[in-house]
Amino acid sequence: MRLINNFINGQFEVAEHDKRFEKRSPVNNEIIASIAEAGRSDVDRAVISARNALQGEWGRISPEQRVDLLYGVADEITRRFDEFVEAEMADTGQPHHVMTHAFIPRGAANFKVFADVVKNVASESFRTSTPDGRGALNYAMRVPKGVIGVISPWNAPFLLMTWKVGPALACGNTVVVKPSEETPLTAALLGEVMNSVGIPQGVYNVINGFGPNSAGEFLTQHPQVDAITFTGETRTGTAIMKAAAEGTRDVSFEMGGKNAGIVFADCDFDAAVDGIFRSAFLNSGQVCLGTERVYVERPLFERFVNALKTRAESVRFGHPLDKASNYGPLISSEHREKVLSYYRKAVEEGATVVTGGGIPEMSAELAAGNWIEPTIWTGLADDAAVVTEEIFGPCCHIRPFDTEEEVVALANNTDYGLSTTIWTQDLTRAHRMAERVDVGITWINSWFLRDLRTAFGGSKQSGIGREGGVHSLEFYTETRNVCIKL
Numbered sequence: 001m002r003l004i005n006n007f008i009n010g011q012f013e014v015a016e017h018d019k020r021f022e023k024r025s026p027v028n029n030e031i032i033a034s035i036a037e038a039g040r041s042d043v044d045r046a047v048i049s050a051r052n053a054l055q056g057e058w059g060r061i062s063p064e065q066r067v068d069l070l071y072g073v074a075d076e077i078t079r080r081f082d083e084f085v086e087a088e089m090a091d092t093g094q095p096h097h098v099m100t101h102a103f104i105p106r107g108a109a110n111f112k113v114f115a116d117v118v119k120n121v122a123s124e125s126f127r128t129s130t131p132d133g134r135g136a137l138n139y140a141m142r143v144p145k146g147v148i149g150v151i152s153p154w155n156a157p158f159l160l161m162t163w164k165v166g167p168a169l170a171c172g173n174t175v176v177v178k179p180s181e182e183t184p185l186t187a188a189l190l191g192e193v194m195n196s197v198g199i200p201q202g203v204y205n206v207i208n209g210f211g212p213n214s215a216g217e218f219l220t221q222h223p224q225v226d227a228i229t230f231t232g233e234t235r236t237g238t239a240i241m242k243a244a245a246e247g248t249r250d251v252s253f254e255m256g257g258k259n260a261g262i263v264f265a266d267c268d269f270d271a272a273v274d275g276i277f278r279s280a281f282l283n284s285g286q287v288c289l290g291t292e293r294v295y296v297e298r299p300l301f302e303r304f305v306n307a308l309k310t311r312a313e314s315v316r317f318g319h320p321l322d323k324a325s326n327y328g329p330l331i332s333s334e335h336r337e338k339v340l341s342y343y344r345k346a347v348e349e350g351a352t353v354v355t356g357g358g359i360p361e362m363s364a365e366l367a368a369g370n371w372i373e374p375t376i377w378t379g380l381a382d383d384a385a386v387v388t389e390e391i392f393g394p395c396c397h398i399r400p401f402d403t404e405e406e407v408v409a410l411a412n413n414t415d416y417g418l419s420t421t422i423w424t425q426d427l428t429r430a431h432r433m434a435e436r437v438d439v440g441i442t443w444i445n446s447w448f449l450r451d452l453r454t455a456f457g458g459s460k461q462s463g464i465g466r467e468g469g470v471h472s473l474e475f476y477t478e479t480r481n482v483c484i485k486l
């Protein structure tokens, strides 16, 4: 069993009163780690060490030196790749290839890409006229915002945490990270990496624990935290926003979704089935950008439902290290209970269960894990709970549509606005749709195809602000205007 401690001022520390909590494996619910639960005094020390680091060596080094250190972090993650893969697999139970092809390489890329962005982005300047004819020169300089509180979720823990830590450090801030209580392993491992490449003490801190009345709340309420970046559920965002109102601190929120996949009859059929399959079922459906509502143009409806059913029924459940398996469990037994409650509700609401709806039969050593079947429904009303609420599991409802007008209205009939995936060969229509579907991210004939320089974030209740490329710079720096009278 692993012992995971908080990482404060470059040291791994036990928590006040030596308080700890347990982490269970999603694949069999055995205890795999004991985690130090940070109390208020631990959080306080982490924030103070982050503040002190701003005044120390980290605050004085040149942007070039900072960028080089972050390239070093990326290289060291790559050198210790297998350890990160193993830790993330233990935390999430997701298949080996998901870790090696997506989640861990993206973690390293988050340091490299934002180091590049900081190195290459120019700042604005204006020549200003004055009555004496000599004029003035205005230019903008970017200064770090200060101590950034990073609150992250469990569904792609390393990728989502470094997506915030990478740009925050590239811009010269210091961070206090509160990883999800469900997935603490890779944040701790990153502490070792920070020390070994020479990131000064106090620049990267990790405090473990829960949300309310625990490390998450202590961090967001701390008056010395200058800004908070959060990824997680919308209602958690509401609580954090209240905490951030004290001291009017800035927030960046990436939150829930109930994303629509839209399939027109003129699509490349196989590509659309594959894309919607991945968007509904990758990571066992635990992806914020995932598709839980699928709208298919009527002539294609039955063929599409059958093809997606075949794909969903072909997944191979198993241990992440088992090469024959390609499908993992849900993160926790509590989360499985929540998803199963939606499976039951779908039936109560009158759904036709196309496939799934229950728990798969597993071998004796995995039977206690959080396994659940990929599930497809049809026939629900547009206002059914299953069609309107974020489930965050491997399931989707498929409904036919007849016109573009109708499908735009259906896609927008939600309080969320994170992403959509649209499948059509008619690019004029695709562009028209992209203007009308009210989301932050639109994928045409693709899904989850990411370029880290592009704006990422949600509309409506899916988020506040955008991160990615220069948008991250906007959040993680203050722009200071300097006016020189000539």
Ligand code: NAD
Pocket: 151, 152, 153, 154, 155, 160, 178, 179, 180, 181, 209, 210, 211, 212, 215, 216, 217, 220, 231, 232, 233, 234, 236, 237, 239, 240, 253, 254, 255, 256, 257, 287, 288, 390, 392, 418, 458, 462, 463
């Ligand atoms: P969650 O909101 O339950 O928890 C996220 C983090 O917030 C955890 O670290 C948790 O401990 C902390 N937290 C909880 N209550 C808190 C409080 N009152 N104060 C401070 N911190 C608190 O979310 P989750 O279940 O870990 O993640 C799943 C959710 O995240 C889904 O809704 C999903 O859509 C969303 N998500 C969004 C994106 C995005 O980019 N938009 C990406 C991934 C996940």
